[in-house]
Amino acid sequence: MHKNSAFYISNKDNKRTLIKHIMQEHLIGNYSNLKGALFSEITIEKFIEEEIRHGHYEVATPAKNSLEKSSQGERKKALLNHLISQNLEYLVVDNVFGSLDGAAQEEIEEVLAHLSCKIPIIQIANRRRDILPFIDDVYLLQDGKPVLQNGIEASDSASQHKVFVETLPKAYRDDWESISPLVKFNNVTVAYNNRPVVKNICWEIKPGTFWQLVGPNGSGKSTLLTLISGDNPKAFNQDITLFGVKKGSGESVWDIKKKIGYFSSEMLRGITRLDSIGNMIASGFFDTIGLYKVPTNEQIKIVQQWLRVLGMYEIRKQSFLSLSRGYQRLVLIARAMVKHPPLLILDEPTNGLDDCDVDILTELINKIAHETDTAILYVSHRKEEKLLKPDFIYELVPRSTGSIGRIISSS
Numbered sequence: 001m002h003k004n005s006a007f008y009i010s011n012k013d014n015k016r017t018l019i020k021h022i023m024q025e026h027l028i029g030n031y032s033n034l035k036g037a038l039f040s041e042i043t044i045e046k047f048i049e050e051e052i053r054h055g056h057y058e059v060a061t062p063a064k065n066s067l068e069k070s071s072q073g074e075r076k077k078a079l080l081n082h083l084i085s086q087n088l089e090y091l092v093v094d095n096v097f098g099s100l101d102g103a104a105q106e107e108i109e110e111v112l113a114h115l116s117c118k119i120p121i122i123q124i125a126n127r128r129r130d131i132l133p134f135i136d137d138v139y140l141l142q143d144g145k146p147v148l149q150n151g152i153e154a155s156d157s158a159s160q161h162k163v164f165v166e167t168l169p170k171a172y173r174d175d176w177e178s179i180s181p182l183v184k185f186n187n188v189t190v191a192y193n194n195r196p197v198v199k200n201i202c203w204e205i206k207p208g209t210f211w212q213l214v215g216p217n218g219s220g221k222s223t224l225l226t227l228i229s230g231d232n233p234k235a236f237n238q239d240i241t242l243f244g245v246k247k248g249s250g251e252s253v254w255d256i257k258k259k260i261g262y263f264s265s266e267m268l269r270g271i272t273r274l275d276s277i278g279n280m281i282a283s284g285f286f287d288t289i290g291l292y293k294v295p296t297n298e299q300i301k302i303v304q305q306w307l308r309v310l311g312m313y314e315i316r317k318q319s320f321l322s323l324s325r326g327y328q329r330l331v332l333i334a335r336a337m338v339k340h341p342p343l344l345i346l347d348e349p350t351n352g353l354d355d356c357d358v359d360i361l362t363e364l365i366n367k368i369a370h371e372t373d374t375a376i377l378y379v380s381h382r383k384e385e386k387l388l389k390p391d392f393i394y395e396l397v398p399r400s401t402g403s404i405g406r407i408i409s410s411s
Ligand SMILES: Nc1ncnc2c1ncn2[C@@H]1O[C@H](COP(=O)(O)OP(=O)(O)OP(=O)(O)O)[C@@H](O)[C@H]1O
Pocket: 063, 065, 069, 070, 071, 072, 073, 074, 099, 192, 193, 197, 215, 216, 217, 218, 219, 220, 221, 222, 223, 224
């Protein structure tokens, strides 16, 4: 009888190398001669690249969309079905619950439990609570080598977290202060290829409020975010007012982007430029990722303050890419906030982070909520309820005619 194993790793461990060692070398078993696959966002990225290159798609989603046009959750579910149909002899699963709603998490857990009776499952988990119930052995990594945990509880990462002691910089400009509401949707309805996604959405975001946007996979959360951030052509002909300006009245996407700080866990994938940590933060003044313009003295001072808040002043000249994944996110949130925007959008900010980095990141988000008048809108499937405390939750509830929205006060 085979064993099912998990690696409980931190973001400082090199995941890609670990996967390679599991699949191609004999790290905890000899899988190199067996037919295996990787269930991971890494595989989804590869399939999307193939789709773009060859113009057809191999992985079918229930909505018959390409993976590129599917929601995060739809992509994961479609990938798992595709992999299972390949008669595998083992499966490596990475960040199994990331981007999935509660129902999809249960569904995938059940499918994997069933599969684990037939073939070995090797799980890679950053969060302790993600370790699947059927796992027999849990390994930690020490100097890249697996060490069986033997039932010894790993140290509680939450107790080691870093505290941000310095106060955040003051508002950079005050001409945005009078805008209210920041976002107003009046009966907004969106369909893709005649398939309704959201219906009659009425929603206002007032300055300084802290919102969580929730809803099952495919319910339209990213669609609403792109209607706000100016990237969705479906915003035209809708009754949407952004920062006091009615959509379609001649505003440019850049006018809107100026007033929004944006961070998504997906952003990190596209960054290859060698910017220093300081320059990466400064680039937020110009709405670019990476610095292409020379900041003013005032802007440099604000960047320095952010570096002190993050405890990175001494390493400000170091390459952004040399930082751990968790620290890169802190820098990108500082980049999003450096211009002190009226609205900060955080799309799945904790996806893929380890327990320790989640504590640090949520501490920074709470600090921004307390110390600034920036409204925050974050999307997360994770119930970081002990850590993040939004004032309101906007929930998308799927219906056959498109998701409807409702507001839940979080207190
Ligand atoms: N450009 C597009 N073309 C066709 N369909 C699309 C497009 N963008 C989104 N969709 C579809 O619209 C629906 C809503 O997608 P959206 O990404 O907004 O959902 P979501 O709530 O963010 O999902 P998830 O939690 O899984 O990320 C999905 O069924 C998706 O496949």
